[in-house]
Amino acid sequence: MSLNRHIVCLLILEVTFASGLLYVCLTSYPIVNHKIWKHKQALFNLAVKEENVSPKELRRETGQSCVFPVHSPSLVPCQQNNLSEKRRILKKSLPWLELEATLNASKTLLPGGYHQPLGCASPQRLAIIIPYRDREVNLKILLNNLHRVLQKQQAEYAIFVVEQENGTPFNRGLIKNIGYVEAKARCHFDCFTFQDVDLVPESERNTYWCGARALHHSRELDILKYRIFYKYHFGGVITLNETFFSTINGYSNLFFMWGGEDDDLFHRLLKKKLPYEFSRYPRYTAMTHKNDPHHTKEEMAVYGKSHLRYETDGLNSTGRLYRLISVDYKPLYTRIYVSVNQTEVLTQLKHYGINL
Known part of the structure; x- marks a missing residue:
């Protein structure tokens, strides 16, 4: 993971990851207010850039199969x-x-x-x-x-x-x-x-x-x-x-x-x-x-x-x-x-x- 991505994750999650996937940064914190939502929106724009990064390339980079951030499993139904x-x-x-x-x-x-x-x-x-x-x-x-x-x-x-x-x-x-x-x-x-x-x-x-x-x-x-x-x-x-x-x-x-x-x-x-x-x-x-x-x-x-x-x-x-x-x-x-x-x-x- 690049230094910039570590910084982004630190700003949002206040935690670092050894293997640091962008997808983890996007999904490991529950969306509980609009401030966090805007951070996720900015990261989404950074990752996709109007399809300059293809879905296949994004999957290779993140190990995941979704260009959209997924909710935290800790959230209530x-x-x-x-x-x-x-x-x-x-x-x-x-x-x-x-x-x-x-x-x-x-x-x-x-x-x-x-x-x-x-x-x-x-x-x-x-x-x-x-x-x-x-x-x-x-x-x-x-x-x-x-x-x-x-x-x-x-x-x-x-x-x-x-x-x-x-x-x-x-x-x-x-x-x-x-x-x-x-x-x-x-x-x-x-x-x-x-x-x-x-x-x-x-x-x-x-x-x-x-x-x-x-x-x-x-x-x-x-x-x-x-x-x-x-x-x-x-x-x-x-x-x-x-x-x-x-x-x-x-x-x-x-x-x-x-x-x-x-x-x-x-x-x-x-x-x-x-x-x-x-x-x-x-x-x-x-x-x-x-x-x-x-x-x-x-x-x-x-x-x-x-x-x-x-x-x-x-x-x-x-x-x-x-x-x-x-x-x-x-x-x-x-x-x-x-x-x-x-x-x-x-x-x-x-x-x-x-x-x-």
Whole structure:
């Protein structure tokens, strides 16, 4: 360890370490006030520097697998108290600096949209994965609401906004798989929520939490007058643990535009006989936006052969379908910016007898 790192650790912990890992310096003292939180934020910036240090390099340097500091095991478990069944939806799209200020990001979040409850330890670390392109207003509104809900629920979480580069049709299933892969490359997460950018939870009791079943959060939407869309609808916002998601091989990578991949994922759960459930507080407000094109004929062609390819189309075929352009640890979220290899996706579709 360098002399500078010893000094940093001494200032925060007032103790030295023989083998001195930066990660130990970050995590060995419970976060009990904002002063310590700011020290951790400064150290995080020093360690990552907007991805100048890659996750692999950081792991080699620290011997750990998380670019975010982890809570001390000595902290007491967090309690979820006084959660409101109905909350007021904040629908105003604020400028980024104003949004960061109103969320008190400098005190409640580390770069990358990472939050730890103060003075207690959440038993799970949650990754929120948001597939995204060209919906800045929706994103601002969602972040303004979602950070508040998750912090009220005493969650330890990081928000990953996975943005697909323009020039190729949007592929939501592939983008969700990329989010899962890239989030895991930066930290161990116990729980993964796949969250549409235009859906805002109406209840704090709709907890983002991994239990013994896959959980569908957004079963009832205000734009549908809270009627169930259709019986086996399993899209919008869902939460799964790592075991479930890897068992079903994630989402299909072969659905362009919006729609289809959610139904495909639900049938993967059924195929693997994995249990699922619906939130007891399933109401969401849907934000307005320009409608994306649906290609029903093409979707059905891909969906119709789902049972033939779920073992080979998914997480295990994601790697060659995208290129990571950049990773930015912004105040409110981690931006994962990627390019999709449309040619390779179309080649895989042809392999399964589907020509689009």
